[in-house]
Amino acid sequence: MLSEQQIVNRKPKEAYPALEQPRTVRVKFRKIGNLQYISHLDLQRTISRVLVRAGIPMWYTKGFNPHAKMTFGLPLSVGAESLCEYLDLRIDRDMSCEEIKDRLNGALTDELYVLDVYAVPQGSAFADIIWAAYDIRLRTQGLSPSLADEIKTYLTTSPLMMDKKSKSGIRQVDITTLIRSLDSSVENDELRIRATLCVSGSDYLNPEYLIRALRERFGLLPEGDMTSEYTILRTHVYLTDGVTEFK
Amino acid sequence: MKMTQEIENRNNGARYSSTLLKSISKPGRYAGGEYGQIVKDKATVKARFAFAFPDSYEIGMSNLGMRILYGALNSHEDIWCERVFAPWVDMQEQMIGHDLALCALESGDAVREFDFLGFTLQYEMCYTTVLNMLSLAHIPLRAEDRCEEHPLVIGGGPCAYNPEPVADFFDLFNIGEGEEMLPEIVRLYIRMKDEGRYTRADFLHEAARTIPGVYVPSLYRVSYHEDGTIEAYTPIYDDIPTKIEKRIIQDLDRAYFPKTVVMPYIETVQDRITVEVGRGCIRGCRFCQAGMVYRPVREKTPDVINCQAREIFDTTGYEELSLSSLSISDYTRVGELTDKLLEWTNPNMVNLSLPSLRADSFTKELMDKVTSIRASSITFAPEAGSQRLRDVINKNLDEADLMRAVNVAFEAGKNQIKLYFMQGHPTETDADLAEIPALAHRVIDEYYKNPNRNKARPPQVTISVSPFIPKPFTPFQWEAQDTLEEMRRKQAFVGTCVTDRKIKYNHHDAPTCRIEAVLARGDRRLGKALEEACRRGFKFDAWSEYFDYDAWMSVFADTGIDPAFYANRAYGLDEVLPWDIIDCGVTKAFLKRERERAYKAATTPNCREACSGCGANKWGGERACCPNSKS
Ligand code: SF4
Numbered sequence: 001m002l003s004e005q006q007i008v009n010r011k012p013k014e015a016y017p018a019l020e021q022p023r024t025v026r027v028k029f030r031k032i033g034n035l036q037y038i039s040h041l042d043l044q045r046t047i048s049r050v051l052v053r054a055g056i057p058m059w060y061t062k063g064f065n066p067h068a069k070m071t072f073g074l075p076l077s078v079g080a081e082s083l084c085e086y087l088d089l090r091i092d093r094d095m096s097c098e099e100i101k102d103r104l105n106g107a108l109t110d111e112l113y114v115l116d117v118y119a120v121p122q123g124s125a126f127a128d129i130i131w132a133a134y135d136i137r138l139r140t141q142g143l144s145p146s147l148a149d150e151i152k153t154y155l156t157t158s159p160l161m162m163d164k165k166s167k168s169g170i171r172q173v174d175i176t177t178l179i180r181s182l183d184s185s186v187e188n189d190e191l192r193i194r195a196t197l198c199v200s201g202s203d204y205l206n207p208e209y210l211i212r213a214l215r216e217r218f219g220l221l222p223e224g225d226m227t228s229e230y231t232i233l234r235t236h237v238y239l240t241d242g243v244t245e246f247k
Numbered sequence: 248m249k250m251t252q253e254i255e256n257r258n259n260g261a262r263y264s265s266t267l268l269k270s271i272s273k274p275g276r277y278a279g280g281e282y283g284q285i286v287k288d289k290a291t292v293k294a295r296f297a298f299a300f301p302d303s304y305e306i307g308m309s310n311l312g313m314r315i316l317y318g319a320l321n322s323h324e325d326i327w328c329e330r331v332f333a334p335w336v337d338m339q340e341q342m343i344g345h346d347l348a349l350c351a352l353e354s355g356d357a358v359r360e361f362d363f364l365g366f367t368l369q370y371e372m373c374y375t376t377v378l379n380m381l382s383l384a385h386i387p388l389r390a391e392d393r394c395e396e397h398p399l400v401i402g403g404g405p406c407a408y409n410p411e412p413v414a415d416f417f418d419l420f421n422i423g424e425g426e427e428m429l430p431e432i433v434r435l436y437i438r439m440k441d442e443g444r445y446t447r448a449d450f451l452h453e454a455a456r457t458i459p460g461v462y463v464p465s466l467y468r469v470s471y472h473e474d475g476t477i478e479a480y481t482p483i484y485d486d487i488p489t490k491i492e493k494r495i496i497q498d499l500d501r502a503y504f505p506k507t508v509v510m511p512y513i514e515t516v517q518d519r520i521t522v523e524v525g526r527g528c529i530r531g532c533r534f535c536q537a538g539m540v541y542r543p544v545r546e547k548t549p550d551v552i553n554c555q556a557r558e559i560f561d562t563t564g565y566e567e568l569s570l571s572s573l574s575i576s577d578y579t580r581v582g583e584l585t586d587k588l589l590e591w592t593n594p595n596m597v598n599l600s601l602p603s604l605r606a607d608s609f610t611k612e613l614m615d616k617v618t619s620i621r622a623s624s625i626t627f628a629p630e631a632g633s634q635r636l637r638d639v640i641n642k643n644l645d646e647a648d649l650m651r652a653v654n655v656a657f658e659a660g661k662n663q664i665k666l667y668f669m670q671g672h673p674t675e676t677d678a679d680l681a682e683i684p685a686l687a688h689r690v691i692d693e694y695y696k697n698p699n700r701n702k703a704r705p706p707q708v709t710i711s712v713s714p715f716i717p718k719p720f721t722p723f724q725w726e727a728q729d730t731l732e733e734m735r736r737k738q739a740f741v742g743t744c745v746t747d748r749k750i751k752y753n754h755h756d757a758p759t760c761r762i763e764a765v766l767a768r769g770d771r772r773l774g775k776a777l778e779e780a781c782r783r784g785f786k787f788d789a790w791s792e793y794f795d796y797d798a799w800m801s802v803f804a805d806t807g808i809d810p811a812f813y814a815n816r817a818y819g820l821d822e823v824l825p826w827d828i829i830d831c832g833v834t835k836a837f838l839k840r841e842r843e844r845a846y847k848a849a850t851t852p853n854c855r856e857a858c859s860g861c862g863a864n865k866w867g868g869e870r871a872c873c874p875n876s877k878s
Contacts, residue, residue: 034280037511044277046282046512052564052595065598079269107564109282213717223268226345229266 008101013057016093017045022059022069025097026120027104032233033111039078046112047087054107056100057093073126074199076236077206082234084132086246088120089133121247127171129246131180132237138191140220140228145186147218151193152184152218155210162209167201177215178205180209180242191220196242205237209231259654262355263347270339276304279352283562285321285511286353292435293325295438297398298352298359299366301376301791304332308509309517311571312404312425313368318505319426323339325779326433329353329361330509333376333786336793342383349384358384362436363782364398365429366417368406371766372759372789374413377402380782388778390465395447401432408493408540409719409826414464417772418451420459422829423493424526426503428460438606448525455487460494463487467828469771473561475812477770477823492830493540500526500551500868501743507562512642519567519600520559522552524584528573529854529872531861532630532670533641533845536718539838542863543871544854549584557591567598575601578606606652608643614659621705622665624709625656631672632682638848639674639744641841646686653690657697664690669713670737670754671729673845680737683710684744684752691749706749712741713755715814716764717719719826725818728764730811733759758796758825762788764814770825773813831861 038046051068058068060088086090091100102171104114110204123224154160156183157173172196178198195207212221237246268274289295298317300307305312313330320328329351334342348357358364364378364386378388381400386808387393390400402410403421410420421428435454439445451697455463465488482489496502504522509621511518517863525845527544556568570587572578585599592599601617629644631637637644653664668683687708704741714734717726729737734757745752766773782801787793803810818824820839837860843852851859854872858864 018858034278035512037278038276042514045514046510047512050282051565054564055561060596079265106759107282109280111280118815146396187531210660224344226264226267226341231265231266239484 010055013055013093014093014094016057018021019092019094021093022090023181024088024120025100025116025121025126027087027100027114028116028118029087029091029104029112029114030081030083031076031085031112032083035074035111035204038077040072044072050107051089052105054103054140056089056096056103057091059090059092068101071126074129074132074232075204077208079201080134080234083115084234084237086126086237088126096159097167108121111145111156124247128239129237130198131196131242132234134155135192136195136207136210136230137233138193138211138214138220138228138230139189140191140225141189143186143189143191148184148191148226151214152182155179155184155193155195155213156182161214164205164214168202171183175205175209178203191202196238199237254763264352267341267345269348271341272335273304273513273644275511276293276332276673277338277350277357278336278354280511281511283507284330284353285317285509287321287327289327289354289820291325291601292327293440294327294433295498296320296326296328296363296365296433297331297361297362298328299331299358299364300381301333301366301368301373301380302787303335304511305513307332308511308515310367310828311521311523312367314505314508314521315503315510316367316425316429319503320430320433322503322843323430323433325437326430327353331358331364333380333464338381338786339383339786347676356768358398360384360780361398363401363800364431365401365403367409368413369403369404370403371406371763372791372794373406374766374777375648375785375788376781377413378416378777378878379786382781385444388781389415389774391415393418393447394431395586399436399447399450403429405537405540408536408829408831409767409769410462411522411771411825411828412769412773412777414771415778417464418447419454420462420464421494422462423460424496426496426506427842428458428494431458432461434853440777446546452484452487455758456484457612459492462491462828464771470842472505476819477827480828481821490830491828493832493866495543495868496545499523499545499547500869503711504555506558508565510563517569518565518599519569520556520563520565520573520597521569522559524546524552524572524581525568525576525577525870529577531641531841531851531853533639533670533722533841534630534718535601539720539833539861541573542832542861543866543868543873545868546579546870549580549587550586553587555873556588556655559592560591560595560597566596567600569602571602571679573818574605577853579855581613582612585613589616596647606646607648609652611655611659614655624665624707625659626659626665626667627652627668629686630669631675631679632668632684633679634678635848636672636675636682638850639845641673641845641850643806643850643853646689649686650689650693651868652833653693654697657694657706657767658699659699660701662694663707663709665711665808666690666709668712670712670741673723673726674848677737680741683712683741684746684750687745687750688747691747695769697706700808707751708749709751709753710741710745710754711755712738714757714760716767718767718771720838724838725820725842726767727817728761728814730815731761734760756791756794757796758799759788759791761810762794762796762799762816765810768813768818768825769815773808776802776808832861832866837861 059065069090071088100211101117158176161172162175163170164173180196182195301463331351399418402417403425407420451463454461472478494512523548527541687710691728738754
């Protein structure tokens with residue numbers, strides 16, 4: 001957070017030269033800790049206020065009910081954290097990406113924090129994101145090293161049919177076809193799964209499905225057990241080849 | 248900023264576990280971590296204060312008083328004030344099931360470990376939630392059962408003007424405005440600790456003796472007559488006040504006001520900038536407690552209000568600004584203020600909203616300025632249907648004023664009008680009640696008579712009627728509330744008078760209003776009923792889905808309380824009232840005079856037209872409208 005003095009001394013956004021054409025900039029941010037409990041809708045409302053208090057020269061839609069133009073990347077479910085969320089903003093004044101980043105971070109906390117701001121690369125669109133890497137950890141009692149292999153085998157052997165919700169209703173899906181890679185290890189009291197899952201359109205595989213599978217098959221994280229915990233952290237997003245990072 | 252590696256390896260240790268938060272509805276209520284929250288080093292602060300709002304996060308986070316006091320306490324470097332709200336029912340089940348104690352949001356530490364737990368008492372129906380929170384916090388309900396290691400439980404807010412029903416559960420009350428008093432209380436605590444002379448009992452005695460506005464109920468004995476009325480309040484020490492004088496802020500311009508707001512991530516009830524324009528109300532409606540207890544009327548200057556609003560906008564980015572006041576159009580410099588505000592709210596696309604507009608000051612000019620009035624419907628509160636009854640309650644509103652106001656709205660294209668009323672005012676007859684729908688009919692006639700109306704849409708008038716609840720420190724404080732049967736009969740009667748489908752009729756829940764009357768005019772003996780209610784799991788009584796009238800009746804029956812004694816009895820004019828221990832400035836003599844005038848349907852001029860000698864001017868106050876005030 002900025003101090004009061006910093007806010008008072010900041011140049012008003014009107015002091016920046018107007019652009020002839022609005023420009024789109026991409027913001028990469030993280031959403032971690034307490035922010036994992038905040039829904040997408042709440043995040044949108046929050047960001048629209050952040051843009052105002054940070055003094056970002058937003059371009060506003062014309063018409064009866066003008067609003068700032070912003071487009072979010074992938075959805076992130078409540079209860080999952082991420083180090084790679086994306087947001088495109090349209091600005092109408094010439095403010096540098098570096099300054100936008102500093103201003104945004106002055107209006108944010110550590111848990112919702114901007115990592116990078118840059119001009120959108122030619123031709124890049126959020127629809128290009130096909131895969132996402134997750135770091136999933138379960139902290140619970142009674143984990144044996146052999147469990148890691150069993151889990152890996154179970155989650156990668158086709159077919160693994162699960163009821164999957166989609167817009168058109170619930171259908172049976174072999175979820176291994178939506179897992180590009182998966183590794184699992186046990187250390188101390190922690191089970192760690194690193195997995196790259198499909199995030200494309202109706203094939204979006206919420207990592208909670210993996211948790212559900214572990215619950216159902218291995219009896220981990222029984223309902224009502226408050227001493228065990230799990231965390232889901234999205235670490236990278238990739239293009240269709242599953243290797244090239246989205247930019 | 249934390250590095251990625253550090254984030255990957257961190258432990259989500261403290262507070263409620265993530266597994267718990269993932270298993271309940273709206274976990275954002277309990278997560279904390281909002282932008283603007285204040286975090287201090289608990290090892291170096293000298294006093295920790297948990298500021299509790301006995302309702303849901305969404306309601307509590309909207310409260311201006313809480314925003315102010317949170318900032319005022321935290322402006323002291325060695326005091327750390329945190330927030331705590333009533334966990335919703337699903338969360339409570341989990342907490343009880345897993346034996347988890349109530350935690351404060353900022354640190355995630357159990358409030359039981361704090362030095363102070365302060366409740367703001369905004370409405371009587373929150374009392375059961377106060378007890379519910381104490382029990383979730385694993386703190387003994389009764390002050391007498393607490394020991395040195397428990398937090399001091401203190402209460403303040405509007406309901407503290409009659410704190411007696413909850414007196415058993417509080418160590419100390421703040422009477423009046425808290426910005427100065429609350430830090431003084433904590434400073435005394437720190438000083439006594441520093442000097443090594445702190446004990447709970449000595450602290451309470453010294454606070455009662457030296458800090459004006461502090462009421463320590465355990466230091467006063469109450470005796471009763473055989474008929475159940477109060478005989479006397481007797482202080483147990485002779486160096487503490489026999490009547491507790493409320494505190495006021497002398498100069499609102501210079502009073503503490505926060506420069507920012509803790510910004511909720513989840514949607515709350517009033518998620519916007521709120522700035523007061525002043526305190527008190529010049530009107531003197533005879534049923535209205537706020538209009539009496541916040542006297543004398545004091546204003547802030549437009550420049551101060553404008554700066555404070557702008558500052559909060561700069562630090563929050565809110566898209567709405569609401570000016571708070573009991574009657575905004577009575578603010579003497581409302582035009583100047585709105586002009587100043589609009590200079591920056593308009594270009595920044597901030598909507599300006601003005602609550603509580605009176606029909607007699609509703610003008611086209613004001614409507615054009617203020618966004619909230621641009622909505623499709625507009626609300627006025629005539630409070631009574633007939634002119635006679637409006638005079639009885641001193642509403643000082645003519646039907647002609649109302650008709651002029653609705654016409655302004657109609658010409659601006661509006662077709663929906665909401666009208667608020669009360670039923671059960673003293674001297675009310677069915678003829679007065681019949682005037683409520685009749686007035687609504689006349690508003691509809693007015694619509695069709697107006698040539699500039701929006702001819703495409705039919706008019707709609709909503710009438711909302713709530714039962715009268717006698718409140719302490721009002722001219723109607725002695726009056727009996729209608730019995731439940733009578734309230735219901737009147738509700739049905741008004742319904743039969745509504746003969747036009749363009750009129751929508753709502754009414755408040757009568758049983759809730761009855762319990763509210765009991766709690767509002769109650770005395771200390773209600774403590775045992777509230778304790779029993781808590782034991783039976785009562786909470787969230789302000790929420791209709793959790794309010795259970797029959798359960799209340801059995802609690803009263805089982806604890807030997809007769810609710811009619813408090814709700815349906817006319818209190819004697821010479822009776823010692825439960826709230827006589829408090830001096831709120833307005834004298835009993837004035838309230839009696841006003842009551843007599845009410846029975847004669849005689850109105851009293853507002854404070855700006857003429858002073859009626861209510862007594863509140865003895866407190867002084869900058870920019871107060873009272874003559875001969877102290878300062
Ligand atoms: S002293 Fe007079 S002017 Fe002041 S609040 Fe009372 S009645 Fe109003």
